[in-house]
Amino acid sequence: MRPQENLCHVVQPILRWGMVLSLLLMFTGMLMGLVIGVEDTNVVPLRDIPSGMLDLDPPAFLTAGLVLLIATPLARVLGALCVFLGEKDHKFVLISLTVLLMVVAAVLLGAA
Amino acid sequence: MDVLTLLLIAVLCTSAGAIGALMGIGGGLIIIPLLTLGFGITMQEAIGASLVGVIATSTGAATKYVKQGLTNIRLALFLEMSTTAGSIAGALVAVYTNQVVLLLLFSLLMVYAGYSMLRRTELLFTPEDMAAEAQIVDLSCRYVDPRSSCEIDYGVGGLRKGLAYSSVAGMLSGLLGVGGGLVKVPVMNVCMCVPLKAAMATSNFMIGVTALTGAIIFYGHGFLNAYLCAAVALGVFAGAYIGTLLMAKYSSEQIRTAFALLLFVVALSMVIKAFGLWGGA
Numbered sequence: 001m002r003p004q005e006n007l008c009h010v011v012q013p014i015l016r017w018g019m020v021l022s023l024l025l026m027f028t029g030m031l032m033g034l035v036i037g038v039e040d041t042n043v044v045p046l047r048d049i050p051s052g053m054l055d056l057d058p059p060a061f062l063t064a065g066l067v068l069l070i071a072t073p074l075a076r077v078l079g080a081l082c083v084f085l086g087e088k089d090h091k092f093v094l095i096s097l098t099v100l101l102m103v104v105a106a107v108l109l110g111a112a
Numbered sequence: 113m114d115v116l117t118l119l120l121i122a123v124l125c126t127s128a129g130a131i132g133a134l135m136g137i138g139g140g141l142i143i144i145p146l147l148t149l150g151f152g153i154t155m156q157e158a159i160g161a162s163l164v165g166v167i168a169t170s171t172g173a174a175t176k177y178v179k180q181g182l183t184n185i186r187l188a189l190f191l192e193m194s195t196t197a198g199s200i201a202g203a204l205v206a207v208y209t210n211q212v213v214l215l216l217l218f219s220l221l222m223v224y225a226g227y228s229m230l231r232r233t234e235l236l237f238t239p240e241d242m243a244a245e246a247q248i249v250d251l252s253c254r255y256v257d258p259r260s261s262c263e264i265d266y267g268v269g270g271l272r273k274g275l276a277y278s279s280v281a282g283m284l285s286g287l288l289g290v291g292g293g294l295v296k297v298p299v300m301n302v303c304m305c306v307p308l309k310a311a312m313a314t315s316n317f318m319i320g321v322t323a324l325t326g327a328i329i330f331y332g333h334g335f336l337n338a339y340l341c342a343a344v345a346l347g348v349f350a351g352a353y354i355g356t357l358l359m360a361k362y363s364s365e366q367i368r369t370a371f372a373l374l375l376f377v378v379a380l381s382m383v384i385k386a387f388g389l390w391g392g393a
């Protein structure tokens with residue numbers, strides 16, 4: 001049996017900080033929406049997030065939180081991949097790469 | 113959408129988060145009908161919000177489950193390969209299939225899975241028992257049961273079967289938009305001899321990765337409603353935390369019965385949907 005400690009030490013902080021930061025951003029966006037009023041409800045494109053946040057635009061904060069949340073599953077696979085690379089666990093390097101490839105393929109197929 | 117509605121949605125979504133985190137399922141089964149039937153939100157916006165909710169369930173609960181060692185990360189990645197492949201295949205052929213037949217097949221599968229879960233009590237194999245399987249890929253793991261504080265070492269078997277069934281699970285979720293966790297948990301528990309709580313936590317870890325694809329596509333097309341998604345995510349996060357507490361409170365056998373009942377209820381709702389009596393599920 002192989003211990004999972006190394007994996008947990010890398011993956012757990014990714015999950016926790018992903019959750020905490022996205023919660024903070026979404027909560028801020030919600031509060032600002034409460035004060036300013038809920039008008040535009042659509043998500044903001046990735047490149048407009050920084051300028052939107054500087055303009056104190058609530059959807060920009062909400063979108064930043066959502067993007068961060070959506071990124072956590074990707075980050076956990078990448079984190080695991082780094083651990084496997086460090087442990088020279090070739091089988092699982094291959095397995096994590098396959099998962100990442102499948103995700104990319106699915107996104108490309110869906111976007112087409 | 114006014115503030116009160118958003119607040120109500122967040123509060124109601126805690127139930128989806130709690131059940132999802134406890135059972136290792138996404139909660140889309142609860143979120144989508146809740147939003148479409150309860151609040152008259154369009155199907156597209158509801159699906160987008162539900163994808164975000166699934167990721168929130170997964171991330172929120174996995175924070176705790178990974179720490180407890182309940183999540184078997186290697187097993188999750190191993191099965192995720194075939195699940196994503198299956199879901200791509202499913203999405204590609206979805207247009208050519210008959211939804212009514214699929215729904216009926218899926219409900220039959222749910223009833224069978226529920227029956228096998230009920231018939232079986234926890235079967236545990238030590239890593240040594242599964243040494244032959246571990247030659248292919250070693251997925252054995254150790255966790256501390258949050259209820260009894262017992263340390264449990266277990267081996268994982270049935271690798272080929274597990275891969276085959278999770279590709280079917282992925283395909284069905286690609287075809288019907290539901291059913292990832294509902295199939296993964298019985299597959300891991302019944303076919304691969306993974307202890308129930310570990311199977312649920314591992315499934316919880318996987319559904320986040322499965323929902324990721326859909327969420328990226330929806331975001332790319334601008335189909336996500338920022339306020340709605342954030343309300344769902346905030347509610348689900350709170351619920352997921354409650355779910356992890358429930359996992360520590362109840363025994364595997366109690367959760368097993370509840371899961372089997374859930375499978376039967378979902379099967380019934382699928383049959384009803386197949387005959388066009390209800391627009392939800």
